Structure formats: C-alpha cells, structure tokens
Amino acid sequence: MDPTPAPTTALRDSWIANAAAWTTAVRTQAIASRRLATDAAIVEAVLARRPSRALDVGCGEGWFARALSPHGIAVTGVDGSPPLIEAARAAGPGTFEVMTYDELARDGRRAGTGFDVAIANFALLSENDGRLLWSLRAALAPDGALIIQTVHPVSVGGPYREGWRTEDFRGFGDSTQPWAPMPWYFRTVGSWLALLRDAGYALADLSEPVHPETGAPLSLLMIAKLT
Amino acid sequence: MDPTPAPTTALRDSWIANAAAWTTAVRTQAIASRRLATDAAIVEAVLARRPSRALDVGCGEGWFARALSPHGIAVTGVDGSPPLIEAARAAGPGTFEVMTYDELARDGRRAGTGFDVAIANFALLSENDGRLLWSLRAALAPDGALIIQTVHPVSVGGPYREGWRTEDFRGFGDSTQPWAPMPWYFRTVGSWLALLRDAGYALADLSEPVHPETGAPLSLLMIAKLT
Numbered sequence: 001m002d003p004t005p006a007p008t009t010a011l012r013d014s015w016i017a018n019a020a021a022w023t024t025a026v027r028t029q030a031i032a033s034r035r036l037a038t039d040a041a042i043v044e045a046v047l048a049r050r051p052s053r054a055l056d057v058g059c060g061e062g063w064f065a066r067a068l069s070p071h072g073i074a075v076t077g078v079d080g081s082p083p084l085i086e087a088a089r090a091a092g093p094g095t096f097e098v099m100t101y102d103e104l105a106r107d108g109r110r111a112g113t114g115f116d117v118a119i120a121n122f123a124l125l126s127e128n129d130g131r132l133l134w135s136l137r138a139a140l141a142p143d144g145a146l147i148i149q150t151v152h153p154v155s156v157g158g159p160y161r162e163g164w165r166t167e168d169f170r171g172f173g174d175s176t177q178p179w180a181p182m183p184w185y186f187r188t189v190g191s192w193l194a195l196l197r198d199a200g201y202a203l204a205d206l207s208e209p210v211h212p213e214t215g216a217p218l219s220l221l222m223i224a225k226l227t
Numbered sequence: 228m229d230p231t232p233a234p235t236t237a238l239r240d241s242w243i244a245n246a247a248a249w250t251t252a253v254r255t256q257a258i259a260s261r262r263l264a265t266d267a268a269i270v271e272a273v274l275a276r277r278p279s280r281a282l283d284v285g286c287g288e289g290w291f292a293r294a295l296s297p298h299g300i301a302v303t304g305v306d307g308s309p310p311l312i313e314a315a316r317a318a319g320p321g322t323f324e325v326m327t328y329d330e331l332a333r334d335g336r337r338a339g340t341g342f343d344v345a346i347a348n349f350a351l352l353s354e355n356d357g358r359l360l361w362s363l364r365a366a367l368a369p370d371g372a373l374i375i376q377t378v379h380p381v382s383v384g385g386p387y388r389e390g391w392r393t394e395d396f397r398g399f400g401d402s403t404q405p406w407a408p409m410p411w412y413f414r415t416v417g418s419w420l421a422l423l424r425d426a427g428y429a430l431a432d433l434s435e436p437v438h439p440e441t442g443a444p445l446s447l448l449m450i451a452k453l454t
Contacts, residue, residue, distance in 0.1 A: 154381040158442075159437075159442035160435065160437050160442050160443060160444045161442065188435055189416055189433065189435060190433045190434045190435045193430070194432075194433075202429070203420070203430065206416065206417045206420050206421075207417045208387065208415055208416060208417045210386075210387050210388070215386035215387050215388065216387060217381070217387045217415070220416075
C-alpha cells in the first residue's frame with residue numbers, strides 16, 4: 001500500500017521539471033514577496049534563535065544556506081529534487097543531500113540529529129506533511145525549534161478550506177522558461193495550527209510578514225517547540 | 228493615573244448609546260454573519276465542552292445565555308452597559324450583572340469563580356483586553372477554557388496591523404435607529420495569539436467559521452486553556 005497520495009508524487013516531479021526555472025527565479029529575485037519581505041523575515045527568525053546547526057527541509061537551490069552560512073551556522077539542506085541539490089552544491093557553502101520527504105518521514109534522523117532549528121520555508125506543500133513533521137522531531141535538539149514559513153492563507157484566492165490546488169507560476173513574472181504545474185495543499189490558519197499540534201509541536205510564536213507597500217499579509221511564520 | 232485609554236471609554240459609552248439599536252439588531256437576526264455561521268459556531272464550541280457553568284463576558288442583551296440555558300448550563304452574563312443588562316434580565320433565564328471590563332480586570336473573581344468556560348463572543352474590542360484576560364484566569368476552574376470568537380482579521384479591510392479603528396455599523400443593514408460610532412481595536416491573527424500567550428493561556432484549538440455561500444472566513448474561534 002502506497003501511503004503517498006498521487007498529488008504528492010506529481011508535486012515532487014514538478015520540482016524536478018521546474019528546477020532550472022526555479023533556480024533562475026530565486027537567483028534573479030523574481031518573486032516580489034520574497035524580495036520585499038519573506039526572505040528577510042525567515043532569516044531574522046532563524047538568527048534570533050542563535051542556532052549552531054540548521055536543517056533546511058526542502059532547501060531547493062540552497063539560497064537559505066548561503067544566507068545563514070556567513071553567520072557561522074552549519075546548514076544541512078535536503079530536497080527531493082536532484083537538479084536543485086546539484087544547483088545548491090554548485091553555488092556555495094552548506095551540506096546538501098537529495099532526500100525525499102517520504103524518506104525523511106520514514107526516518108527523521110536521516111539528515112542528522114541535534115539540530116537547533118529545522119526550517120521549512122515555503123516547503124510544506126503536501127497533504128501528508130504531518131508525517132514528515134512528526135518524524136522531524138527526532139532531528140531536533142530537545143530545545144530545538146521548528147520554523148515554518150508558508151504562504152498566508154488569505155493571500156491566495158479561492159475557497160477558504162483545506163485541499164489540493166494547482167500552482168501555475170503565472171504570478172512569477174515573465175519568465176521565458178516553461179513551468180510545469182505544481183499540485184500543492186492549501187491550509188487555513190486553523191489547519192496549520194492543527195497540523196503542528198497533531199505532529200507533536202506547540203506553537204511558540206506566529207507572525208505575519210506583510211507587503212511593505214500594500215500592508216497585505218504575505219506569509220505565516222510559525223515557530224514551534226517540541227511537546 | 229488612569230490605565231484606561233480614551234478609546235476604551237468611548238467604546239464603553241457606545242454600548243450604552245447603541246443599546247436599543249443593538250438589541251433590535253440581535254433579536255431580529257439582522258447581522259447576516261451571525262445568522263449564517265458565527266452564532267452556531269460559538270454555541271457548538273461551548274456545548275462540545277459540556278460545561279455546567281459559563282461566564283459570558285460582554286454578554287450584551289443576553290442571547291447567548293438564552294441559547295445555552297435550555298442545555299442545563301447556568302450562565303452568568305456581565306456587561307458594562309446598564310441598558311443591555313436590563314434588556315438581558317427582561318428577556319430570559321440567566322444571571323446578569325452590570326460590570327465594566329475595568330472592574331473585571333481589577334478582580335477576575337468579581338463575577339464568580341470555578342466557571343467551566345469563560346466566553347467572549349465578539350466582545351474583546353479594546354487595546355487593554357490583555358489585563359482582562361489575565362484576571363479572568365481566576366474565574367475559571369483549573370481545567371476550564373476561555374472561548375473567544377472575534378471578527379476574522381481578513382474579513383475587514385484596511386492595513387493588516389494592530390490598532391484602533393472605528394465601526395460605524397453601516398454593514399448592519401438598514402436599521403432605522405441611529406448608531407453611535409464604536410472605537411475598536413483591530414488585531415491580526417498573530418496578535419490574537421500573542422495576546423493569549425501573554426495573558427497566561429495556551430491555545431488548544433483555533434477554527435475559522437466561513438460564510439456558507441462565499442466561503443470567506445468570518446471569524447476566529449479560539450479555545451484556550453490555563454498555562
């Protein structure tokens with residue numbers, strides 16, 4: 001019996017198909033919300049905890065490891081997309097490893113243990129993220145923190161209820177590169193908090209970075225501790 | 228030194244000036260969001276805890292006591308508006324008492340102790356609600372719960388940041404009665420959660436009742452336990 005829903009497989013595949021387009025989008029700062037607010041918000045949230053070791057789950061092409069490394073933080077980045085890990089390794093400091101969320105969910109220690117922070121920056125996109133988060137408890141130091149940043153549920157349209165949606169990346173500017181559609185699992189604020197609780201975490205802090213001009217909330221930034 | 232900000236005084240005064248218009252609005256079910264979703268949501272949330280005794284903070288004209296009483300729940304309602312308490316007493320079962328939030332904040336046991344639930348249904352509207360919530364800990368039984376329903380921060384326009392605003396009640400339909408403007412303190416999701424944490428509560432559950440037709444989130448419904 002395969003515990004992985006079909007959209008989760010398609011989700012993983014999209015990050016292989018879109019690896020080049022994604023790497024270009026991140027490295028040219030093509031995503032306005034990241035440039036204007038959310039990149040700085042997650043960096044600040046992590047630095048405020050003064051970690052020595054960080055696990056970046058769904059690290060993509062590795063920008064976050066490059067942002068943290070100058071602060072003396074040893075970053076391990078894992079991602080299920082081999083071409084993104086290849087791009088991360090080529091670009092800079094950090095330890096990067098190809099690892100699917102299913103593999104991490106089966107053994108949360110697979111990428112190491114004793115991390116001061118585990119980070120998922122716009123990287124929890126599946127219905128079965130709960131299994132992953134539960135397993136990641138084993139990767140954290142006892143006083144470690146899970147730091148999640150995700151799209152603010154009100155910043156996207158559509159019905160306000162949990163469920164699979166499809167991202168076509170049209171909002172990412174006029175990239176000349178084609179994008180494969182990405183299935184992703186929409187969660188409300190309430191369902192994010194329930195996800196954390198059910199995976200064995202207590203919410204320590206929640207902030208909502210806003211667009212500096214419009215004032216619209218862009219992301220949810222949650223800091224959670226082990227319970 | 229007066230710890231009460233000027234808008235809080237104006238807020239209390241508005242509930243005296245608007246008592247008749249408010250009583251009519253509630254009793255004729257003129258507020259669509261309440262009729263369609265939020266009344267049922269708070270009643271269900273309270274009944275699910277099977278309380279024997281409930282404290283309704285900011286009870287207004289008493290509809291909630293009337294909704295809970297048939298279920299064998301003894302409800303004490305308190306409100307700072309004498310004409311609203313008068314209307315509550317005239318309408319039905321429950322114990323109602325004129326009591327300002329400042330009075331409750333100074334002594335949380337003033338309305339009684341050992342309550343299984345303390346409820347604030349669209350009744351936390353001031354910058355200094357934290358003092359009130361902190362004091363209300365003394366009114367709750369050790370395993371009691373604080374249940375707050377409030378306007379969903381995304382269901383109202385304006386900048387997404389904490390601060391005083393003014394409600395003109397224009398959205399309440401074509402009431403023929405004049406309304407006094409009401410100052411109220413807007414909170415983001417993050418500031419609601421920080422308010423609870425700083426007042427000595429842990430969030431146990433958060434749900435977001437939606438409009439049954441549009442699917443738009445109408446309210447935040449938070450259940451919190453003593454820490």
